[in-house]
Amino acid sequence: xxxxPQSARRVTLGIGDDAAVWRPSRSHLSVxxxxxxxxxxxxxxxASAPRAIGHRAMASxxxxxxxxxxxxxxxxxxxxxxxxxxxxxxxxCYRGMAALAARQRTRIVGGDIVRAPVLTLALxxxxxxxxxxxxxxxxxxxxxxxxxxxxxGASRAGLEIIRSSPEIEASARAAALAAYEKPEPRVSEGRxxxxxxxxxxxxxxSDGLSTDLARLxxxxxxxxxxxxxxxHPAAEAVARAAGADPNGYALDGGEDFELxxxxxxxxxxxxxxxxxxxxxxxxxxxxxxxAEPGLRLRERGxxxxxxxxxxxxxxxxxxxxxxxGSFSSS
Amino acid sequence: xxxxPQSARRVTLGIGDDAAVWRPSRSHLSVxxxxxxxxxxxxxxxASAPRAIGHRAMASxxxxxxxxxxxxxxxxxxxxxxxxxxxxxxxxCYRGMAALAARQRTRIVGGDIVRAPVLTLALxxxxxxxxxxxxxxxxxxxxxxxxxxxxxGASRAGLEIIRSSPEIEASARAAALAAYEKPEPRVSEGRxxxxxxxxxxxxxxSDGLSTDLARLxxxxxxxxxxxxxxxHPAAEAVARAAGADPNGYALDGGEDFELxxxxxxxxxxxxxxxxxxxxxxxxxxxxxxxAEPGLRLRERGxxxxxxxxxxxxxxxxxxxxxxxGSFSSS
Numbered sequence: 001x002x003x004x005p006q007s008a009r010r011v012t013l014g015i016g017d018d019a020a021v022w023r024p025s026r027s028h029l030s031v032x033x034x035x036x037x038x039x040x041x042x043x044x045x046x047a048s049a050p051r052a053i054g055h056r057a058m059a060s061x062x063x064x065x066x067x068x069x070x071x072x073x074x075x076x077x078x079x080x081x082x083x084x085x086x087x088x089x090x091x092x093c094y095r096g097m098a099a100l101a102a103r104q105r106t107r108i109v110g111g112d113i114v115r116a117p118v119l120t121l122a123l124x125x126x127x128x129x130x131x132x133x134x135x136x137x138x139x140x141x142x143x144x145x146x147x148x149x150x151x152x153g154a155s156r157a158g159l160e161i162i163r164s165s166p167e168i169e170a171s172a173r174a175a176a177l178a179a180y181e182k183p184e185p186r187v188s189e190g191r192x193x194x195x196x197x198x199x200x201x202x203x204x205x206s207d208g209l210s211t212d213l214a215r216l217x218x219x220x221x222x223x224x225x226x227x228x229x230x231x232h233p234a235a236e237a238v239a240r241a242a243g244a245d246p247n248g249y250a251l252d253g254g255e256d257f258e259l260x261x262x263x264x265x266x267x268x269x270x271x272x273x274x275x276x277x278x279x280x281x282x283x284x285x286x287x288x289x290x291a292e293p294g295l296r297l298r299e300r301g302x303x304x305x306x307x308x309x310x311x312x313x314x315x316x317x318x319x320x321x322x323x324x325g326s327f328s329s330s
Numbered sequence: 331x332x333x334x335p336q337s338a339r340r341v342t343l344g345i346g347d348d349a350a351v352w353r354p355s356r357s358h359l360s361v362x363x364x365x366x367x368x369x370x371x372x373x374x375x376x377a378s379a380p381r382a383i384g385h386r387a388m389a390s391x392x393x394x395x396x397x398x399x400x401x402x403x404x405x406x407x408x409x410x411x412x413x414x415x416x417x418x419x420x421x422x423c424y425r426g427m428a429a430l431a432a433r434q435r436t437r438i439v440g441g442d443i444v445r446a447p448v449l450t451l452a453l454x455x456x457x458x459x460x461x462x463x464x465x466x467x468x469x470x471x472x473x474x475x476x477x478x479x480x481x482x483g484a485s486r487a488g489l490e491i492i493r494s495s496p497e498i499e500a501s502a503r504a505a506a507l508a509a510y511e512k513p514e515p516r517v518s519e520g521r522x523x524x525x526x527x528x529x530x531x532x533x534x535x536s537d538g539l540s541t542d543l544a545r546l547x548x549x550x551x552x553x554x555x556x557x558x559x560x561x562h563p564a565a566e567a568v569a570r571a572a573g574a575d576p577n578g579y580a581l582d583g584g585e586d587f588e589l590x591x592x593x594x595x596x597x598x599x600x601x602x603x604x605x606x607x608x609x610x611x612x613x614x615x616x617x618x619x620x621a622e623p624g625l626r627l628r629e630r631g632x633x634x635x636x637x638x639x640x641x642x643x644x645x646x647x648x649x650x651x652x653x654x655g656s657f658s659s660s
Binding site: 030033035036038040041076077078111114116117120124 | 362364365366367368370371404409410440442444446
């Protein structure tokens with residue numbers, strides 16, 4: 001055989017980022033990401049429409065592709081169908097996935113449907129990016145401005161509405177539910193940011209800003225200080241009605257699928273201005289990367305240590321030991 | 331943005347084959363396949379070692395890549411961990427996947443670990459192939475010799491041993507258990523066959539020869555007649571001990587992960603000779619493709635219609651309607 005596999009060398013980025021990367025040709029990198037979603041753990045089939053569940057599963061994976069600066073190319077879906085699941089439920093869920101995929105010019109190219117005790121969705125997405133534009137999470141430098149692509153906490157607020165129906169005004173309620181059920185992955189924003197050399201590192205905020213920024217900082221050999229928490233207005237309203245801390249929703253809530261970027265400090269103002277011109281909303285500075293390890297929150301002039309409080313599928317929730325966690329790329 | 335996504339045009343093969351295909355560059359096609367395996371449906375965590383379960387899951391996906399004529403490049407794994415699953419179980423299962431992947435020069439590049447009510451494995455494999463070597467299942471022609479890369483039924487025999495412990499001699503028992511727990515995907519064989527233009531169509535026999543040959547024939551707009559059932563000696567022994575029909579094991583058992591190829595009739599003898607020289611065992615002719623639709627079995631001079639009797643995840647087992655089945659690519 002003349003074409004001896006060189007896969008080990010050609011995989012340029014493996015475990016530990018939003019997606020793995022390999023080099024199918026000289027001019028392109030392909031990226032791949034997989035997520036599994038289980039009824040009762042990652043979604044509630046009784047509380048959301050199947051179309052919204054499909055949408056969220058697709059959004060979560062598209063967000064990982066966006067966080068690499070890549071454009072999504074295709075998806076596969078492995079669907080575990082629980083006893084009693086109707087054909088209509090499956091088709092609606094699939095429509096939710098396919099509609100969002102199509103809007104992002106992506107196709108579901110195949111997959112698998114099997115019986116399972118509870119509804120299970122396992123999606124894999126592949127994307128492509130020019131090698132010079134790939135954004136990893138380990139490129140941040142001390143002094144970089146940490147910015148997010150939008151305000152945070154609205155998805156957590158939407159979950160609260162589903163769980164406890166707090167009394168709030170209709171527009172905040174609608175915004176929070178939309179953020180939870182129909183999050184919009186920042187694919188265009190990711191590609192736009194990836195075109196700038198001053199964006200040194202990028203990832204998405206799927207597990208919450210505190211958790212994901214701690215990961216980005218650690219991967220970059222830095223620490224980080226958060227000095228401004230960009231709370232979504234709907235998160236503010238719902239948290240107050242539920243007697244919770246709005247900052248907690250924004251810092252730890254997760255599933256907002258906004259992008260977190262580490263931007264060279266001298267380039268930030270210019271980049272943010274152009275980002276707002278392009279997308280109609282500002283790139284929000286939330287703090288900076290520091291040489292000192294760890295995560296800090298600066299509030300009213302005082303600084304305190306911040307423990308990552310977002311959703312950690314591996315440790316906090318499953319009780320699995322840390323060594324297993326290193327297996328995950330999400 | 332200068333690089334407007336062209337994903338829809340670049341996906342050259344979507345739903346309906348062993349794997350989807352896209353074109354990352356002019357000289358290569360990438361292929362992708364996803365399979366989900368659920369405890370109690372596709373494997374029995376109480377009856378097999380975790381390493382064997384990981385091995386089988388990887389083998390099943392590698393077999394799909396092999397059936398395209400591609401070489402595997404990378405894998406992602408989404409693992410749903412049930413309550414009470416030990417870290418050692420997970421690590422052993424992972425070792426089973428990783429060891430087989432490594433032997434096929436493939437790397438697990440990432441994935442996801444989540445909580446689930448029962449053990450769930452969702453694997454995605456990506457492979458690459460030169461465009462001229464890609465083997466689909468729809469290229470068969472009437473008159474083509476249908477050949478398989480090895481004898482069939484041993485995996486079904488291994489399952490029978492686990493289920494009912496029939497009394498048989500040790501060597502047949504060991505061979506059947508190995509076929510069930512440690513099937514060897516035919517990756518080298520697939521790439522070798524893919525290099526021949528006389529191999530018109532190829533797929534793997536994961537759901538049983540009767541089911542998968544019916545699919546290959548239908549995709550090729552043909553029917554097929556089986557005139558020789560290559561029963562594995564271990565399947566013969568176990569079936570007799572269990573009071574079952576050995577031909578049934580070979581035709582309907584599935585999970586043998588042998589390749590089924592449609593070969594131009596004038597090239598078959600030559601190809602089979604070289605296959606045996608290369609792999610130390612013959613390429614076995616089992617019948618031929620016909621212009622007449624449907625599947626037939628010729629035994630002792632008589633011909634009868636054959637209904638696909640292999641494992642159909644979508645219809646026979648799940649009770650899902652046919653329309654959902656078209657979503658699968660396995």
